[in-house]
Amino acid sequence: METAALIVVLVIGLALFFDFTNGFHDTANAMATPIATGALKPKVAVLLAAVLNLVGAFLSTEVSKTISHGIIREDQITPTEFLPLIFAGLIGAITWNMLTWLLGLPSSSSHALFGGLIGATIVGVGVLAIDFGVVMSKVVLPAVIAPFTAGLIAFAATKVAYAMTRRNDAKPDGRDGFRWGQIFSSSLVALAHGTNDAQKTMGVITLALIMAGWQDSSHADPQLWVILACALTIALGTYMGGWRIIRTLGKGLTDVKPAQGYSAETSTAATILASSALGFALSTTQVASGSVIGSGLGRRGSTVRWRTVGRIAIGWLLTLPAAGLVGAVAALFVAWLGSWGIFIDAVLAVVVVLWIFLRSRRDRVSASNAMSEVADSGRAVKVTRNPPPTRRQRRATRAADSARRDARSDDGEGS
């Protein structure tokens, strides 16, 4: 019993640490474009993101139910074998999250978590313990569809924003005003991130509490202290992560215009909030990246850099199996060595995290490092500085030319 209690405490600690890494890994999703366009000062942006992540965590608990009720068939696993598996899964998620953060590889914290849990469960219990129908409908399909959906919405929104503020007489168009709008739209993204991502950790902790018999399985809602702890941890992670992004962005992002940033952020927030309300655990990184690409394409004269898109897509594809592999290896230790396996896993996890932390301090943060996946998404679209004229502008030019020709021919006839 004492060992089980110790494992539950370890799982909660590890889950909260995952929540922390999620916060600092994903700060860029909300604050990359407003800092890039100068809508917000970096320090203010990061503080705002942290506070709104905290608030967002209290808004909804739909996603947390997805994790504790669905992907893993809890009824087929005994609590004594399941708790170490959650532990192993979390190790997989954290290790992959930290590694991709260090290497600057685009990745989703949500998929790292799902991958880790799935890998550990397959090794510890077997393939039948995974409900692949739920994995498909709640994780894989949303992962494939979400970036396209967000991109399409951002594309349409950018077109609307530019069309409604376009001036053909070269007078001020008021598009600077989108900087004000960006303060609110980026705040919404931070809120959406808190709503969506903090819940995943709440789901894991709730699952551990149910397995340990500390919570009634018929009431799968996270307890208040769980919500509070997860909200505070993700907010702290967001605030800490922010200092790295300031330096990343100081080295230059992509040419993001305020109208584009506003459209991309609104699309990201709307997609995440709508899916959170319906219980889909979307990756905010993927949604934000899709939105940035979509809004870039919404600008006239832009083209896609498919090589960059391919690199981002490979990173996304790798996350689930890679985190699953680490989770599976961690679960193998538990399966072979029992409690000693948990101890070895814990020691290895601490060593890996410490090594990554020290390594990150040695190498200063640069554009190729840290949380640059959203910035990378911006680079996937090549935008020309002088976009081709719109149909209306072409028509106006043609009309002016023909008027000039007419005037010239009239002058000729007159003389």
Add this chain to the structure above:
Amino acid sequence: MGFEIDWIAFVQVFVSALTATIVVVASYSLGLRMLVRAGRPPVVAPAEFTDAITVMSEKRRARAAKAAAKAAKRNPLTAAQKRWAFAAAIASFAVCALAVLSGLLLIVIGL
């Protein structure tokens, strides 16, 4: 092992996200357009000049403010029309804020 995929939920997410985004972006853009019509084009300087900003420097901001003031002087609308345009701008921003707040409210009360 049957896969039950709730396609309707995907469509719901897409339609609600698209509608919300277009309403928020279009109403805000309309607000900006109306501000320009009212002779008050916003010139918002960046809070901080990062390397990513290639289109705005202090000099350019000053030039943009000057151009905005000049355009406002040459605004062909009457004073009453300008007031109406300004009221329309405020109404558009209000629609945008209401759309955001109602969306959040729907999520808080659990749809």
